[in-house]
Amino acid sequence: MTARRPIRWHIAVFLAPAVLVYTAIMIVPLIGTLNLSLYRATETGPQFVGLGNFRTLFGDALWSDAFWNALGNNVWFFIIHMLVQNPIGILLAALLSSPRLRLAAFYRTAIFVPTVLSFVIVGFVWKLILSPLWGIAPSMLGAVGLKGLFAPWLGQEGSALTALALVSVWQFVGIPMMLIYAALLSIPDEVMEAAEMDGITGWSRFWKVQLPLILPSIGIISILTFVGNFNAFDLIYVAQGALAGPDFATDILGTFLYRTFFGFQLQIGDPNMGAAIATAMFLIILAGVCVYLFGIQTRLRRYQF
Amino acid sequence: MGSLELRNVTKVFGKTEIIKGIDLSVKDGEFVVFVGPSGCGKSTLLRMIAGLEDVTSGAVVLDGQDVTAVAPAKRGIAMVFQSYALYPHLTVRDNMGLALRQAGAPRSEIAQAVGRASAMLALDPYLERRPAELSGGQRQRVAIGRAIVRTPSLFLFDEPLSNLDAALRVATRIEIARLHRELGATMIYVTHDQVEAMTLADRIVVLRAGQVEQVGRPMELYNDPANTFVAGFIGSPRMNFLKGAALGESADTVGVRPEHLAISRQGNAIPGTVSHVEKLGGETLVYVRSEVHGLLTVRLFGEQDFSVDEAVQLTPEPPRSLRFDAAGRRLR
Ligand SMILES: Nc1ncnc2c1ncn2[C@@H]1O[C@H](COP(=O)(O)OP(=O)(O)OP(=O)(O)O)[C@@H](O)[C@H]1O
Ligand SMILES: [Mg+2]
Numbered sequence A: 001m002t003a004r005r006p007i008r009w010h011i012a013v014f015l016a017p018a019v020l021v022y023t024a025i026m027i028v029p030l031i032g033t034l035n036l037s038l039y040r041a042t043e044t045g046p047q048f049v050g051l052g053n054f055r056t057l058f059g060d061a062l063w064s065d066a067f068w069n070a071l072g073n074n075v076w077f078f079i080i081h082m083l084v085q086n087p088i089g090i091l092l093a094a095l096l097s098s099p100r101l102r103l104a105a106f107y108r109t110a111i112f113v114p115t116v117l118s119f120v121i122v123g124f125v126w127k128l129i130l131s132p133l134w135g136i137a138p139s140m141l142g143a144v145g146l147k148g149l150f151a152p153w154l155g156q157e158g159s160a161l162t163a164l165a166l167v168s169v170w171q172f173v174g175i176p177m178m179l180i181y182a183a184l185l186s187i188p189d190e191v192m193e194a195a196e197m198d199g200i201t202g203w204s205r206f207w208k209v210q211l212p213l214i215l216p217s218i219g220i221i222s223i224l225t226f227v228g229n230f231n232a233f234d235l236i237y238v239a240q241g242a243l244a245g246p247d248f249a250t251d252i253l254g255t256f257l258y259r260t261f262f263g264f265q266l267q268i269g270d271p272n273m274g275a276a277i278a279t280a281m282f283l284i285i286l287a288g289v290c291v292y293l294f295g296i297q298t299r300l301r302r303y304q305f
Numbered sequence B: 001m002g003s004l005e006l007r008n009v010t011k012v013f014g015k016t017e018i019i020k021g022i023d024l025s026v027k028d029g030e031f032v033v034f035v036g037p038s039g040c041g042k043s044t045l046l047r048m049i050a051g052l053e054d055v056t057s058g059a060v061v062l063d064g065q066d067v068t069a070v071a072p073a074k075r076g077i078a079m080v081f082q083s084y085a086l087y088p089h090l091t092v093r094d095n096m097g098l099a100l101r102q103a104g105a106p107r108s109e110i111a112q113a114v115g116r117a118s119a120m121l122a123l124d125p126y127l128e129r130r131p132a133e134l135s136g137g138q139r140q141r142v143a144i145g146r147a148i149v150r151t152p153s154l155f156l157f158d159e160p161l162s163n164l165d166a167a168l169r170v171a172t173r174i175e176i177a178r179l180h181r182e183l184g185a186t187m188i189y190v191t192h193d194q195v196e197a198m199t200l201a202d203r204i205v206v207l208r209a210g211q212v213e214q215v216g217r218p219m220e221l222y223n224d225p226a227n228t229f230v231a232g233f234i235g236s237p238r239m240n241f242l243k244g245a246a247l248g249e250s251a252d253t254v255g256v257r258p259e260h261l262a263i264s265r266q267g268n269a270i271p272g273t274v275s276h277v278e279k280l281g282g283e284t285l286v287y288v289r290s291e292v293h294g295l296l297t298v299r300l301f302g303e304q305d306f307s308v309d310e311a312v313q314l315t316p317e318p319p320r321s322l323r324f325d326a327a328g329r330r331l332r
Helices: A009-036 A052-059 A061-096 A104-116 A119-130 A137-143 A157-172 A174-185 A189-197 A202-230 A234-240 A253-262 A271-299 B042-050 B092-102 B107-120 B136-149 B166-183 B194-200 B218-223 B228-233
Strands: A039-042 A045-048 B004-013 B016-026 B031-035 B057-062 B077-080 B154-158 B186-190 B203-208 B211-216 B240-243 B253-256 B261-264 B270-279 B283-290 B294-301 B311-316 B322-324
Touching: A009 A271, A039 A271, A052 A061, A052 A271, A061 A104, A061 A157, A061 A174, A061 A202, A061 A253, A061 A271, A104 A157, A104 A174, A119 A157, A119 A234, A157 A174, A157 A234, A174 A202, A189 A202, A189 B077, A202 A271, A202 B092, A234 A253, A253 A271, B004 B042, B016 B042, B016 B211, B031 B042, B031 B194, B042 B077, B042 B154, B042 B186, B077 B136, B092 B107, B092 B136, B107 B136, B136 B166, B166 B186, B166 B194, B194 B218, B203 B218, B203 B228, B211 B218, B211 B228, B228 B253, B228 B322, B240 B294, B261 B294, B270 B294, B283 B311
Parallel strands: B031 B186, B031 B203, B077 B154, B154 B186
Antiparallel strands: A039 A045, B004 B016, B004 B057, B203 B211, B240 B253, B253 B322, B261 B311, B270 B283, B270 B311, B283 B294
């Protein structure tokens, strides 16, 4: 005879606080947003329209042009981060972890400081620096005889988005640097010394020993960058306003959502269409995270030492 | 091909001198073991030979060439670490072949060298595994294999067996002795283990606080130690130190190995009481507390019956006792 397993109530009890808090502040608003995107405001109150808002978003040229523009800009924003921020972060971490580097703690802090600054300060400061009228960039370039290179980068359609992406890189490069630095420090000294005995030094040591061992951290950084970039809003808003000028050249999904949801200047806020955009953003990020979790992370091995 | 000479090498960390001027010469093909208490600088000295640690002053000379300023990989030395230090992301085969690949050796040559080493160490079934999928003993063999593949003229081992269990330690010790015979390379080996030191070494270097206390063949150190430190450090159980005055000797201290102390139930030599008995089957260790000399150890052959608190008499075998002066130096 086997005794019946008693119901283990304590598991539910221990889970309850986290589940309740998470439900209240994450699940409920998420479902609320999804729900909101299925209605349209009419004079007689909200009316269920199914996927009607999405049909408008993707079918109506007025909406879909803006959406694809924002998505395209967002993808470029992400590409700049992946190609500039993360390699530089890895490079800085590799330099910092070199035992011969002096003042490493100072550099580490100095590079990380912008990350803790407010977007408002960063956006404003860079706007001032790059201003063609009173910014210091033109005169600094002038001091080294490169004045000809200067252009009002934030004001030109072709360069504004790239310039802002680089400002964002400047601000956040400390995060990949710290994560990779921690990963590099977790490689035991003796492994690095064994490599030294084997004649694997300098760059080949980085490529053949360190890089394979920090790949999982690089994966994490990529997905953090992806989520962060597709949720970005603040820096563009501070530097270029909700219209994300010039001529929507710096409009990303976050600013597009903001304008739609809350309205801006002559545009009247439309919470239902805003919710539809928010849902689309949610699905894009979800898809990206799924690709990472199931396609990439399972292939990255974590090694214990 | 693999001779080593240390000329008055010193090492200073910050303000503390860790290695205080060591001179040593190791002949080609010799197996030299460094022993000494924890923190005496054995690992530091080994790492200085490897080039992983800078030499503060003095010179490291390999085959007559001063290599003090030469990079580790250029010295033709291989090192086996206590923690194995394998590359976790590479298979056993790649772990062993990486150094040759880095040096630009042709594929066939790498495959041959890895094949030879893995055959020597019985690693063939594991060549495609990664270190995480191996046992401790197998990992240590891979680490040794990685050293062999480079065909160095000098091998350095830093306590390579201390993470292994007792049985594996014996097996790997025998393997290392066999490798030394087959490869004929010079080996320098750091250990805490008396048995490893005595069985493997051609010569043992006893270090204390960054200085060489004595260098010699294992039996030389055992039978003819230069001072009380070496006498006490080599040999297990430890040598007994008796007070010379109480024995009517001119020497300050008289050292007697536990097997050279006779024990009997009557007589009037050194009286004492049995405080503990350890029966190991092949031998019996009797610990005797003496009023004058403190706790003494007697080693007896076979199984012997002594009970705790029994009164006994100890007699040193006169020709086998060693005499030391007040500073611990041997009186001959
Ligand atoms: N990088 C370092 N900086 C400062 N002091 C060090 C450093 N490395 C070692 N030491 C000191 O040097 C002394 C010798 O260390 P070492 O590791 O050579 O000892 P050891 O003889 O190998 O000891 P063990 O048998 O415990 O391994 C120790 O007192 C240690 O504290
Ligand atoms: Mg040590």
